[in-house]
Amino acid sequence: MTRPGSATVAPPRQLTARGLATRARIVDAAADLMYVKGVNATTLDDVRAASSTSKSQLYQHFADKDELVRAVVARRAGQVIEREQGYLERLRSFRGLERWRDALVQRNALQNGAYGCALGSMASELSDQDDEARQTLAEAFAEWTGLIAAGLRRMQDAGSLSDTADPDKLAVGLMAALQGGYLLAETQHDIAPMETALDMALDHIRSFLTK
Amino acid sequence: MTRPGSATVAPPRQLTARGLATRARIVDAAADLMYVKGVNATTLDDVRAASSTSKSQLYQHFADKDELVRAVVARRAGQVIEREQGYLERLRSFRGLERWRDALVQRNALQNGAYGCALGSMASELSDQDDEARQTLAEAFAEWTGLIAAGLRRMQDAGSLSDTADPDKLAVGLMAALQGGYLLAETQHDIAPMETALDMALDHIRSFLTK
């Protein structure tokens, strides 16, 4: 309204530090709730209570629930990518890949597999419901997969991974194994299938090691 | 109430063929809607309209929405298992496994990857919401995976798959690749990642072939 074509989500008016903090509190609370209960099962009243805000605050920062959902998706995507960057940025050996797998399995074991992947569960629920959210999630998956592929390429540069290996395809396959593992673990309330799936994907990558 | 410990879902009274048909129509319509819109986004009014029934019919056959959801889950599980039995029952060669993959990819390509796996999408949405549904889905996945494992064992018996291969683990890994592939395809609206994931899983199994 103010300046056509400015930000994607234009704040209704000038935001102070206080307002910004409230907004962050809302998104954080919503992200947590939507992760454990699902997006559609999370009500705005749930969010209001969990974030210790009021209805007016919610609508001060978000035009409607969909916009809040998109903010949550963006937030989660950012969090996951940042976390994964920490693990994958310097990946350059098969041992590093194993450590990465162990970290994922361990984190998921804390909740016995429940809730699944923060991105995956939202992707499943939102892909056929909110195209903008779907695209954001698709980009996040692409970036995540890209981090893995870059690591595999570094392994090739270091000479430990054969040049016949296709880093992009291997990365997609590994990501699929991870996501499928999350889903099976969530359904069974047991992380065993997630471990098995990742082990199999790593086994396959191992077959491309040069030594 | 009538006889404690009789059927899991006791029909309210004697069912005639007509009543049974109505019930089937409701479950079918609900299954379709819930597959494309998601379980929580499907309202009872949607189901009523799509099944050409009335509110009284819905509540004649199901105590509440949860019970309808569980009937849908059971139905879908039955359908998928039956379909997969058709493909996997006589599986005894790697070529058969490839045909199985092709059929899955082709079916998913018809809708450009949208909606994902009928079981997987429900599993993701219901696992943290309805424990009974979760268990049914876990059993269905186990049975499906078991069909694959049995096929791999027949390959071992036929001598084409090495005895060092672990059919159970390979089947779980393959199922995870499939489910992860479904999810990525759904999110990207492109079946390519599903193909890549399945190819990688099959490549890995191929490495256990004896010739």
Added chain:
DNA sequence: CCAAAAATGGACTATTTGGTCCATTCGATG
């Protein structure tokens, strides 16, 4: 063909939930 049971249509109710509005409080700034 008749009576009882089953099936049906659809109006109606209660509750949940998304969304609006405004009076009041808070905080930055001159």
Added chain:
DNA sequence: CATCGAATGGACCAAATAGTCCATTTTTGG
């Protein structure tokens, strides 16, 4: 310390949605 815009609390509204109920029609079985 006065003022104005931002921030807030929470009552209130409207739509959506789950669930109830009963009069009527259809089917079944004697």
